[in-house]
Amino acid sequence: MDLDQLISRATGLTTGAGAALLGRLQSVRLPGVGTASAKDDPATAARRWRAVTVLAAPDRLADLPSPLAALGDRVETRVRPAPGDKGTELAARFRGPATDDDLGRLRQALRETKQLVEVGEVLRMDPRPHGERADTPGGRLLDGAVAASRKEGLL
Amino acid sequence: MRALTWTGVNQLSVEDVPEPQLLNDHDVILKITRTTTCGSDLHLLSGYIPFMRAGDVIGHEFMGEVVEVGSGVRNRRVGDRVVVASFVSCGNCWYCRNELYSLCDNSNPNPGITEGLWGQAIGGCLGYSHAVGGYAGSHAEYMRVPFADVGSFVVPDGVPDDRALFASDAASTAFTGVDLGGVQPGDTVAVWGAGAVGQMAARISALVGAEQVVVIDRLPERLEQARTHAGADVIDYSSTDVAAELRERTGGRGPDVCIEAVGMEAHSPGPQGVYDQVKQQLRLQTDRTSAVREAIMACRKGGSVFTLGVFAAMVDKFPLGAVMNKGLTLRGAQVHGPRYIPRLLEWMESGELVTEHLATHVMPLEEAPRGYELFKEKQDGCVRAVFLPHG
Structure with a gap:
């Protein structure tokens, strides 16, 4: 086996290992990803109130801003003053069973609602300047995490 | 435009990248006049903060001239010479209103990452990994600055660039x-x-x-x-x-x-x-x-x-x-820039706070990889390398 073949073989093995790792990581259920929780079973996690505190008076949330309104009757909401002049607690949850994707949409809707009320717009990020994006397993993993990050987290 | 990008662990490159655009009403576009290395960049460079993507533009301590203004910006004009806080702050959430600007609720577009790491998401930081937003950084000819009314500050005429620059992050x-x-x-x-x-x-x-x-x-x-x-x-x-x-x-x-x-x-x-x-x-x-x-x-x-x-x-x-x-x-804490930059600029103007000596190595942006090498290895007495994107 000459040097080129050896390097080619090693590269192939590395890529395969990276892909296998990526596949394995995608199947791991981490707290804050979809309905996964450190302790709750998925059904309990899906039924928890998800809440943001908005620095505004409760009447600013009387008519639900569009991100939450778009989820329609499937979602129930709760609005109450936050203690210590911290604004208004806006909580929401699905009335019935919810999937990982449903919870992701709810998290994103709550975050965007808070931004719209507090600053009047939702932060945009793209297009943004960047150089050449090398196609690597680690890069693909990070791309996936970033793409999901508005919909995931502990909210 | 030209920009310094992270291309892998301990690898940097100056390359052509697209110019930034106004994306939100509260943005300005800045022509970067000075931008400097920071010790915290070395953690990105060394791979200890694993949220970097090849091609990311780094840099978070900088100053420049406003060249474009979003429709919602009230206090900045084209031509303003400004120094900018490294963390992005909306100015309207409870944390910003209580001067805890780096804890802003609305400036990190990737909250899922740091909520998992630390229990809550902190604010976004310019040019400092996707964990804190994935914003393009300042080691470039031009840069987008979100919420510019909150995070950018006009530099008094009596404060030279090499002094004002360090109000951005090191002094604050x-x-x-x-x-x-x-x-x-x-x-x-x-x-x-x-x-x-x-x-x-x-x-x-x-x-x-x-x-x-x-x-x-x-x-x-x-x-x-x-x-x-x-x-x-x-x-x-x-x-x-x-x-x-x-x-x-x-x-x-x-x-x-x-x-x-x-x-x-x-x-x-x-x-x-x-x-x-x-x-x-x-x-x-x-x-x-x-x-x-x-x-x-x-x-x-x-x-x-x-x-x-x-x-x-x-x-x-x-x-x-x-x-x-x-x-x-x-x-x-991470830096609460807008809380301190105005006072720092006063001290800089009165001469009570001088920083020019920190800029031990000043060079064109094209030489930025060498600047980081000097800075990381602490060669030639390097305390800070400062880059001039427009010469």
Whole structure:
């Protein structure tokens, strides 16, 4: 086996290992990803109130801003003053069973609602300047995490 | 345009990238006139913050000229010469209204990452990984600055660029530690690290009334700068028992306030340093904390320890017993820039705070990889490399 073949073989093995790792990581259920929780079973996690505190008076949330309104009757909401002049607690949850994707949409809707009320717009990020994006397993993993990050987290 | 990008662990490149655009009403576009290395960039470079994507434009300490203004911007105009806070702050959430700007609720578009790491998401930071937003950084010809009314500040005519530049992050980070660390008139303050942030912490401590300031490092040229420009006493930890020296200088009490300005790649002589290096390399801990440990042990009873250096996640062999039993206040924060930059610019204009000596190596952006090499390896007396994207 000459040097080129050896390097080619090693590269192939590395890529395969990276892909296998990526596949394995995608199947791991981490707290804050979809309905996964450190302790709750998925059904309990899906039924928890998800809440943001908005620095505004409760009447600013009387008519639900569009991100939450778009989820329609499937979602129930709760609005109450936050203690210590911290604004208004806006909580929401699905009335019935919810999937990982449903919870992701709810998290994103709550975050965007808070931004719209507090600053009047939702932060945009793209297009943004960047150089050449090398196609690597680690890069693909990070791309996936970033793409999901508005919909995931502990909210 | 040309920009410095992270292309892999310990790899940087200057390449052509698209120019930034106004994306939100509160944005401005800045023509970058000066942008500098920061010690915290080295953690990105070394791969200790694993949220970098090949092609990311780095850099978060900078100044420039406003060349385009979004429709919602009220207080900035084309042509303004401004210095910009490194963290992005909306100005309207509870944290911003309480001057805790780096904890902004609305400026990190990737909250899922840091919620998982730390329990809550902090604000976004320009040019500092996708964990804090994935914003393009300042080592470029042009840059988008979100929420510009909150984070950018017009530089007074009497303040030269090489002075104003360091209000962006180094001096405002230092002020965060001095203020929230609770430095009072008459205090003795010890500062670990004689880089730009440590030197600024020493000088600002003196400006707010500290009676004695001691800076600890091992690099003679940095210690000399701390002595000359910050008026501090200095200790070379490579040849001196730091705790014993501090006890001797403080009547056996220890410093009232200890400010750690080193971060997650602290150097330490002896077995402790080897232990931390091995555990960090094996990813059994994310951070090397020898300076924090030493600060906690040296601090007087009932005193205050402030961590200004950047840390990522988990540490080992942390002297929690000393924190509890000595009644210490342990606090940390990323920089709350807009809270401190106006006062810093006043001090800079009056000449009470000078920073030009920090810019030891000034060079075109095209030479930025060499600048980072000098900075990382601390070669040729490099304290900060400053890049000029437009020559």
